[in-house]
Amino acid sequence: MLERGLDTVFGNPGSNELPFLQDMPEGIRYVLGLHEGVVVGMADGYAQATGRPTLVNLHSASGTGNAMGALTNACNSHTPLVVTAGQQVRATVGPEPMLANVSAPALTSPLTKWAGEPLCAQDVPRMLDQALWEATTGSRGPTYVSVPYDDWDRESADNDDFLLPRRVVEGLRLPPEHLREIAGGLGSARRPGLVLGSEVDAVGANAACRELAELLGADVWVAPSPYRLPFPNRHPLFRGVLPASERGVRAALDGNDVVLVLGAPVFRYHQYEPDRYLSDGTALLHVTEDPQEAARAPFGISFVAGLTATAQALVDALVEQRGGTRPAPPATWTVPPTAPEPVDGVFHPGAVFEVLRGTAPAETAYVVESTSTNGDFWRHMDLREPGSYFWPASGGLGFGLPAAVGVKLARPDRPVVAVVGDGSANYGITALWTAAQYRVPVVFVILKNGTYGALRWFSGMLGTGEVPGLDVPGIDFLSIARGYGVPAAAAGTAEELAELVRQGIAADGPTLVEVRTELTTP
Known part of the structure; x- marks a missing residue:
């Protein structure tokens, strides 16, 4: 791990994983998430923001199952995650005891590029190394390795030192x-x-x-x-x-x-x-x-x-x-449209993005998970810097809050603002605890309209009319955030929102801002 630059582990451990975590060497940071979907979401944001592979540690089949929704995003964004999970004691796997990972290599298919479980304990280092290169060679993507937990007590093989200087070099150039x-x-x-x-x-x-x-x-x-x-x-x-x-x-x-x-x-x-x-x-x-x-x-x-x-x-x-002529950069850039003013404390989403555009620094990285307002986001923002925008690649909800934590851990030099709808936020809400515990200074902006806006749009497209399960009223995100240790406040005017964003960016830990918004379509 240290030789390959895997210095951060995102995890939620169970009993099968404790022997792996025992005597973890200096120089490796362990970031705990309270749900496996949040763990993978944080790792996804971290790996995307660093451009480097990232190690994830999950608990057997149940923990892996909880993470599968988040893996759909990592799969579609070609994120190089090396996902490990603990397996039961090797000699007991056949009779399928409690916490056995039955058919482990098949469990994450087709969401991982490659998956394996070593046939003997001595193959664990080589297989983990293979998982790393599989994740990063060619078109990148997540890989998965299941390791019986008694394997960690075995002696390494005599030839394992050959793994350390190994490299895989590729050159994909068109003729x-x-x-x-x-x-x-x-x-x-x-x-x-x-x-x-x-x-x-x-x-x-x-x-x-x-x-x-x-x-x-x-x-x-x-x-x-x-x-x-x-x-x-x-x-x-x-x-x-x-x-x-x-x-x-x-x-x-x-x-x-x-x-x-x-x-x-x-x-x-x-x-x-x-x-x-x-x-x-x-x-x-x-x-x-x-x-x-x-x-x-x-x-x-x-x-x-x-x-x-x-x-x-x-x-x-x-x-x-063209005889060596290169283009001049554009003299003028397009101007975003003006958004409507908030009415009685309710913002048009474009007005929220207008405030962010005018308040947050130009190099801010935005992690966005608000499907019904995403069209307004692209219309009203001014995004020029690489690495300024992250979105759940498969549309799997639960990415926004944890990915923002991962992006900020990866890029402490850049402000990070998460823009998340109230429907989406609940899928990864425990990321707030991790942000508070590790003092990760992310500004979480919750757009609250009390409904699944994208589903309402689709109900119109599909002609289904009013159906059950479209509304999510009665959620107090301020109390939830404070319960996890994150300072929180509501904004009712553009001036209040701008001041809360400025304070959040200057803070040394996370901040949550709740904004009531009107219903719009993607």
Whole structure:
């Protein structure tokens, strides 16, 4: 662990895990979460913010089961988590005693890239090392290892020292003929378009993609349901987030004759609005680091290659085509719309985001989990810095509060604000305890409208009318936060909200701000 830089463990232990935690060496931090979904959510945010693999320690099958919802997000965001779980004593697993993890390697499928349980105790170090490289090689993602708890008392193998200097080196570069194919298509396009996925931000390809867009003067869209920020949303070339439906994507890209998708699936739809994938005359090229994304794309030409290297190579090719001329940065950026003023202490969500935009520093990282207000978030915020936006990649609720804790632990140099709906907050509410215990200075902003806003929107789309289970009234987040040790206050005006945000950012521990909001649609 120490050799590989795994210096932080996020966990919720049970009896099977105690031998692993015994005599933990200096230099390793253990971060306790009160529920396994929160544990994985914190680790997910931490790993995304650091860009490095992170170790998670769960309890056997039951703890792993509690974490599965959070694993859906980590799977879809390609987050490199190494998830470990304790197994019963090796000699007793067959008769399935209490707390045995039956068929452990199959338990997390298909949410993990790879899973295993060592056939003998001496294989534990090698298998953990394999889990790390599996998580970080190629298209990244979570892995899972189940370890019988009596294995930790065994002597290591004579050859284990060979593991420590081991490295896996990969280079995913497109051959010149394929780069020429993409560059030629873009360079000759009448109206090129770029669709940038969240992986652009995850692998640090933001600057190269921005320069590529400016060279081409391309329309820039963010791929549907983004979980990171691949492009500044106030840049004059930014056209918005693509709708998550066949009809919406076709309409948005209708004017583009060549579209290059970088770092996203083609496409990740949500609403069922069937249509032709693209208009006649629109050609689509696709670059991804995930071979499975390339294989399952139903249209376009897919190339499996590194995003940063490919974007930079395309920039170099186009600059050479144009005699070495590089684009000037934009002289002006777009201005967000003005939001309505709060009425009787109830905010339009855009008014909340307007306050955040004007109050929080420009480098603030936002962890957002409020589906019904997300459209307003993109319309009203000014996000320019890489690593400024995190969202549950699979739509699995419970990410926002814990991921914000993980992001702040990973990036103590940046302010972190969590914007979470009152419906979503309850899924990961125990993250407040961890934030309080470890003095993690996150500003938690709870948008309270008393209902599952996204479900109300979908009920209209699907024509279901009023159905049970759409409202969540009567939750006192101020009392809940204080009960977990987090100072909390409500804001009824824009001035009060701004002052509470300023105080929260300056604090040396967490703060929760409750804001009543009107119901809006995604």
